[in-house]
Amino acid sequence: MMIRVALAGNPNVGKTSLFNALTGARQYVANWPGVTVEKKEGIAKYDGEKIRIVDLPGVYSLSASSIDEKIARDFILKEAPDVVIVVTDSMSLEQGLYLLLEILEMEENVILVVNAIDEARKNGLKIDRYELSKHFGVPVVLTSAINGEGVEDLLKSIVGMARKLEKSNKVMLNYGKDIEAKIREVEKSLKEAKILGNYDSRWLALKYLEGDKEILELLERIAGIKKLSEKEITENKVKIAKARYDYINSVMKEAISKIKAKMTLSEAIDHVLTHKFLGIPIFFSFMYLAFKLTFDVAQVFSDMLDAAFSKMANLVVQSLGENWLSSLISDGIIGGVGGVLVFVPNIFMMFLALGFMEESGYLPRAAFVMDRLMVRFKLSGRSFMSLLLGFGCNVPAVMSTRNIENSQERLATILIAPFITCSARLPVYILLASIFFPKNTALVIFSLYILSILLTIGSAIVVNRLFFKGRKFPLIMELPRYRMPSLKNLAIYVWNRGKHFLQKAGGIILVASILIWFLGYFPAGGDVEKSYAATIGKALEPIMRPLNFSWRATTALLFGVAAKEVVVSTFSMLYGFGEEDLESARLALSQEMDPAVAFAFMVFVMAYIPCLATVAAAKMETGSWKWPIFIVIYSSLVAYLISFIAYNVGRLFL
Amino acid sequence: MKLSEAPIGTTVEVVRLNLPPSVESKILSLGFVPGTRVEIVKEAPLGDPRVYRVMGKMVTLRREEAEGIEVIPIESVIPLSLAQPGERYEVVRFLGGGMFLMRMRSFGINIGTEVRVLSNFRGVSLEVNGRIARLGHGMAGKVLVRRIG
Numbered sequence: 001m002m003i004r005v006a007l008a009g010n011p012n013v014g015k016t017s018l019f020n021a022l023t024g025a026r027q028y029v030a031n032w033p034g035v036t037v038e039k040k041e042g043i044a045k046y047d048g049e050k051i052r053i054v055d056l057p058g059v060y061s062l063s064a065s066s067i068d069e070k071i072a073r074d075f076i077l078k079e080a081p082d083v084v085i086v087v088t089d090s091m092s093l094e095q096g097l098y099l100l101l102e103i104l105e106m107e108e109n110v111i112l113v114v115n116a117i118d119e120a121r122k123n124g125l126k127i128d129r130y131e132l133s134k135h136f137g138v139p140v141v142l143t144s145a146i147n148g149e150g151v152e153d154l155l156k157s158i159v160g161m162a163r164k165l166e167k168s169n170k171v172m173l174n175y176g177k178d179i180e181a182k183i184r185e186v187e188k189s190l191k192e193a194k195i196l197g198n199y200d201s202r203w204l205a206l207k208y209l210e211g212d213k214e215i216l217e218l219l220e221r222i223a224g225i226k227k228l229s230e231k232e233i234t235e236n237k238v239k240i241a242k243a244r245y246d247y248i249n250s251v252m253k254e255a256i257s258k259i260k261a262k263m264t265l266s267e268a269i270d271h272v273l274t275h276k277f278l279g280i281p282i283f284f285s286f287m288y289l290a291f292k293l294t295f296d297v298a299q300v301f302s303d304m305l306d307a308a309f310s311k312m313a314n315l316v317v318q319s320l321g322e323n324w325l326s327s328l329i330s331d332g333i334i335g336g337v338g339g340v341l342v343f344v345p346n347i348f349m350m351f352l353a354l355g356f357m358e359e360s361g362y363l364p365r366a367a368f369v370m371d372r373l374m375v376r377f378k379l380s381g382r383s384f385m386s387l388l389l390g391f392g393c394n395v396p397a398v399m400s401t402r403n404i405e406n407s408q409e410r411l412a413t414i415l416i417a418p419f420i421t422c423s424a425r426l427p428v429y430i431l432l433a434s435i436f437f438p439k440n441t442a443l444v445i446f447s448l449y450i451l452s453i454l455l456t457i458g459s460a461i462v463v464n465r466l467f468f469k470g471r472k473f474p475l476i477m478e479l480p481r482y483r484m485p486s487l488k489n490l491a492i493y494v495w496n497r498g499k500h501f502l503q504k505a506g507g508i509i510l511v512a513s514i515l516i517w518f519l520g521y522f523p524a525g526g527d528v529e530k531s532y533a534a535t536i537g538k539a540l541e542p543i544m545r546p547l548n549f550s551w552r553a554t555t556a557l558l559f560g561v562a563a564k565e566v567v568v569s570t571f572s573m574l575y576g577f578g579e580e581d582l583e584s585a586r587l588a589l590s591q592e593m594d595p596a597v598a599f600a601f602m603v604f605v606m607a608y609i610p611c612l613a614t615v616a617a618a619k620m621e622t623g624s625w626k627w628p629i630f631i632v633i634y635s636s637l638v639a640y641l642i643s644f645i646a647y648n649v650g651r652l653f654l
Numbered sequence: 655m656k657l658s659e660a661p662i663g664t665t666v667e668v669v670r671l672n673l674p675p676s677v678e679s680k681i682l683s684l685g686f687v688p689g690t691r692v693e694i695v696k697e698a699p700l701g702d703p704r705v706y707r708v709m710g711k712m713v714t715l716r717r718e719e720a721e722g723i724e725v726i727p728i729e730s731v732i733p734l735s736l737a738q739p740g741e742r743y744e745v746v747r748f749l750g751g752g753m754f755l756m757r758m759r760s761f762g763i764n765i766g767t768e769v770r771v772l773s774n775f776r777g778v779s780l781e782v783n784g785r786i787a788r789l790g791h792g793m794a795g796k797v798l799v800r801r802i803g
Contacts, residue, residue, distance in 0.1 A: 061683035065676050092711040095685060211675065234678065238671065241687045270712075279699040368714050372700035375716070474719055475703055476680050479712035 003051045003162040006075055008103060009087030010095050011058030011405075012361075012480035014115045016040075017145035018087055019055045020492050022155070029496045032071050037407065040496075046155035049162070054081070060095065062102045063212060067407050076107055077199075082162045085154070087113045090120035090127055090142075091481065093256065097248045098241075100136060104171050105203045110138045111157050118144040119481070124258065131255035137169035146486055172202075175243040179236065182209055186225065193223035209236040266361075266481040273362065279369045286362065287388055290353035294346055295392040295423070301345035309338035327521055328514075336513030339563065340506045343395055343613060348498045350389065350396035355493040358403060359485030364477050371475050377460040378468070380406070380475045383413040387456065390420030394614040398621055399501060409473040411627065414618050416459040418610035418631055419638075421452035424564045428605045431568050435586045436598040444599065448606050455607060455638065501617070508616035516562045528573045533558055547600050547640070547647050550592045557604065563611045596650030603646040608639035657692065657706070658720035661733040661795050663749055665693045666725035673722035685709035686723060730801060734778055735794035737771045743799035744768055750796040758797070761787040768802065 009015040019027070023042025032039045040055040056075055057068035076084055084107050088096025093114065100112055114120075114127055129140040139157050143150030160166040174180065186205035207215040208225070211233030219225040228236075273282055313330035320326035357363045363382075371381030382404050390397035397417045404410040426445075433444040464470060516533075524530035537555030544554050552574040560567040571577075575588035593601070609615070609632050618628040660666045668690050671678055685708045686692065693707040703716040715723075727736075731746055745767045748755055762782045763769065772779040772786070778794040780787050789797070 061679065063679045063683065065679040092709060094709040095711065098683065098685075230675070233675070234671070237678065237682060238688055241682045242689060245685070245687050245690065274696065274698065274705075276697075276699050364714070368698050368703060368705070369700075371714075371716070372698060372702050375702075472718070474677055474680075475714055475716050476677070476684065476719060477714055478684070479705060479714060 001049075003049055003083065003158065004079070004081045005051055005053045005083045005085060005158055006079070006081040007053055007055045007085050007087060008072055008076070008099065009056075009058060009085075009113075010060055010089065010099060010478075012478055013058070013087050013089035013096060014145045015055065015058055015087045017486070017489055018113065018115060018143060018151075019053065020489055021145045021148055021151050022051075022053055025492070027492075027496075029500060037067055037071055038402070044155060046152075047159050049159050051155070051158060059099065061099060062106075063210065068405075073106075076103065081109075083109045083111060083158050085111045085113055085158070087115050090114050090116050090125065091123065093127075093252065094245065094248050097136070097251070098244055100138070101171070101173060101244050101248070104136065104138070105173075105206065106200060108170060109161050111154070111161060112136060112138045112140045113150075113154060114140065114142050115145055117142040118147060118149065126257045128255045128257075132251065135171075135251040135254070137171045139166050146483075173243065173247055175206075175240055179209065179239050179243070182236070186219075189225055190219075190223060193225075206240065209233075210240055211237065269482050270365070270479070274365050274369055283366050283369050286357065286366070287385065290350070290357070290389070291392060293353045294350040294389065294396060298345035298349040302342045305341050305345070306338065309334055309341070313338075324521065324525065328517065331521070332514040332517035333510075335517065336510045339513050339613070340502070340509045343393070344498065344502065346393055347396055347399060347501050348494055350400060351494045351497045352490065354400055354403070355490050356485055359483070359489055359493065361480045361482045363403070364479050367475065367477070368479065375472070377457050378464040378470070378472050379412065379460055380409060380473050382475075383409060386413050387417055387420055390417045390422060392423055394418050394420065394422050394610050395501075395505075395617045398614060398617040399497070401621060402497065405477065406473045408468055408471075411622060412460065412463050412468065412473075414621055415463045415627065415631060415634075416456050418614050418618075418635060419452055419456040419459055419607060421449055421606050422564070424611065425605055427565045428560075428567045429602055431571070431585065432589075432598045432602050434582065435589055436593070436595040444602075448602055451603065451642075452606055455642070459634075459638070500620070504620040505613060505616035508619060509613050512612045512616075513562060516559065520559065528555075528570070534574075547604070547643050548597045549601060549604075552592065553601060557608065560605065561609050561612060563613070564605060567605060595654040596647055599650045599654070600643045600647035604639045604643040606639075607642060608636050610635065655725060655727070655736070656721050657694075657715075657723035657725045658704075658717045659736075660692075660694050660725060660727065661735070661749065661798070662694050662696060662704070663747070663798065664731065664733070665691055665728055667691055667728045668723060668725055670724040671722060672724060673719065677719060677722070681715075681719065681723070684713050685711075691728065692725065731798050732801075733795045734769075734771075734780075734789065734797040734799050735774070735791055737774055737778065737794075737799060737801075739771050739773050742768060742770045742802045744802050745797060746800050747798040748796060749798065750793075754793070754796060757793075761789075763787065763797070769799070 007015060007019055019040060019042060022044045027040060027042030030039050037057055042053050044051040044053060054075065056072040059069045059072050062069055062073040084103055086096065086100045086103055088100070104110055112132060114129065117127070120127060127142065129142055133140045139161065141150055141154045141157055143154060157166060183202060183205045186208055187201045190201050190204060204215060208219055211228060216227050220227055272278060313334045316330045316334065317326045357366065366385055367381035369381065370384045374381055374384050386397050386400045389400055394417055397420065398414050401410045401413045404413060429445045429448055433441045437444045519533040520528055520531050522532055528534060534555050537558055538551040540554050541551040555574060556567045556570040559570040577584040577588045615628045615632060618631055619625060657666065668686050668688050670688060671681060671686065673681060690708060695705040695707050695712060697704045703714045704720065705712050705714055737743055745763055745765055747765070748758060762785065767782060770781040772781060777788060777790045
């Protein structure tokens with residue numbers, strides 16, 4: 001029989017490290033049904049038993065006020081795991097014990113893990129696990145996930161509890177006269193209504209008094225118990241929380257002895273990294289390094305992959321001759337697979353940089369340092385980092401939102417990130433700006449970057465109005481201690497997320513690439529001018545007429561959906577000039593475009609439908625087609641509008 | 655006073671929360687429970703948010719949230735900006751850098767100096783060794799004092 005275990009705990013207590021230590025590489029990552037919160041599951045084996053471990057989202061309490069809390073609570077209530085492990089951090093034990101008390105109210109088989117015990121020892125903290133065990137009525141295991149200490153004890157304890165050798169005693173915390181009287185009253189009406197089912201009446205009563213929305217509604221609907229007033233709820237909540245902390249503090253006095261207190265290394269590092277003057281320059285230097293790694297270092301591998309795929313495509317054409325099959329294989333399939341794989345080095349490197357920042361504890365500091373800038377746009381400092389990555393490529397930008405804690409903020413960031421002008425749009429700018437604005441090339445390109453930033457900011461406000469009713473996302477977060485990320489944890493972090501991209505986004509990109517190949521190849525056997533794509537381009541031309549885009553320009557935009565740099569190669573095919581030959585490009589393009597049109601076109605390229613890979617990443621990260629479709633429609637409309645304005649303003653001056 | 659007004663470097667005790675329900679739950683679960691001590695650790699380079707130490711860990715809050723947390727100072731040490739007119743105080747600590755210390759010295763204000771607060775409205779007027787000095791609200795917030803008698 002499989003032992004089912006849930007791993008609960010506060011954020012930043014080393015829960016994921018412990019999960020890695022327990023399961024090793026036998027784990028897989030998915031999303032919780034219906035939401036975008038990551039779900040990790042893994043298998044451990046001990047003493048002939050198979051143990052399936054689910055890593056619950058890190059939470060501070062189980063009030064169900066956030067998605068994370070709701071997931072954790074529902075899992076414990078509804079899935080009824082055999083054992084719930086509550087992981088706490090030895091250096092801030094109070095917080096974790098609070099969660100333990102909450103979980104003990106709804107679940108009997110609980111093991112308390114006090115993690116990072118090595119750090120506690122280093123800081124002169126002595127933790128008496130027998131005292132903890134006595135007062136909370138649960139087995140206590142001291143671990144250090146980083147060096148593996150105590151992991152075997154924990155496995156032993158899990159198996160022991162599942163075999164009913166060990167068990168926890170139900171703790172009844174006394175919440176004081178006032179609250180206890182209220183609890184009894186609610187329990188009485190619950191018993192009269194006979195609706196308890198599997199729920200514990202005391203737990204239900206407590207949740208009711210704390211103003212838990214779900215429970216309030218449930219009790220009102222089924223048992224006809226009236227809702228409480230806001231004021232009463234606040235009073236109860238504070239009293240209940242205070243009773244819990246008072247109990248915890250009394251236990252802590254017995255169980256923990258502190259030998260010395262001095263400025264820890266973590267505080268010293270923190271002093272520098274979030275320094276009043278140095279904080280921001282340091283943030284940008286780290287971002288620069290992350291950029292270097294994600295784009296420059298990865299580029300070497302991307303280029304190698306790119307070259308290998310072109311070689312392979314050539315080989316296919318040589319051996320099969322020029323026909324539709326060889327074109328399907330070389331341009332459609334190999335091109336499509338290549339189109340997915342060239343992103344892989346960038347994405348792995350991005351997650352390596354992000355993983356290092358997250359595991360080391362710098363990430364929340366970066367959000368702290370940059371927060372003020374983003375508040376005005378209803379975002380927090382955390383989204384700043386994702387948006388910045390977008391200047392390299394929107395795909396890693398969208399994927400890096402994965403660890404933005406607030407799911408609404410995360411969605412908002414995904415929706416606006418595509419407006420950040422990525423490096424793939426640069427070849428288009430360079431081509432057109434150097435042809436039509438030979439004297440002001442840099443200025444024109446710079447203006448596109450500024451426009452892109454303004455558009456992103458504007459969209460942040462629009463998106464917030466549309467979907468989040470002008471709500472701000474509060475930045476209430478813990479700054480964890482700094483620690484050196486372990487190689488194993490980093491490797492698992494990068495691999496899980498990179499694999500996810502290949503599985504989820506890869507398929508979409510591949511199918512779409514083949515579709516675009518089809519539109520470009522048929523029915524004329526590779527002659528782009530007579531292809532379906534060109535026909536669509538011609539059909540769309542009337543719509544684009546207010547912008548003065550020709551059918552060729554429109555067709556190029558169509559191909560640009562695959563990847564924006566493809567606009568350049570489509571131009572070269574449709575206008576018949578070599579990609580490196582600027583002079584003939586100038587002659588060909590200036591027949592159909594003037595500077596105003598060219599500028600409007602660049603604006604359009606900057607803003608319209610992000611490339612397929614970004615759309616696929618948005619689908620993967622939001623878990624539904626609704627949001628990528630919104631991105632496509634919204635960005636197309638915006639592109640059309642500002643491009644129209646740019647054209648008409650440009651006509652006056654250029 | 656509000657937690658957002660408590661000066662950096664001081665410790666306060668939470669009295670009452672006055673926040674929207676969803677934020678309140680989160681704040682409570684992080685340990686900002688009435689009766690808990692909170693140390694104001696530092697502010698971000700751009701002035702907001704700030705870092706608070708509560709229950710042995712660091713937590714960031716924006717001004718908006720910190721305004722909803724009612725606190726009382728538990729030390730007798732307060733920033734000069736909160737001092738009462740007519741009372742006498744002793745300077746115990748400065749929170750500013752080198753330039754700030756030089757300014758203070760030019761006013762004759764050092765650690766251990768006795769001052770009498772004359773008024774506290776949009777800045778603090780004080781009597782220092784028989785001379786009158788006037789500090790802006792921001793500056794006064796960086797001078798920690800203890801009431802005498």
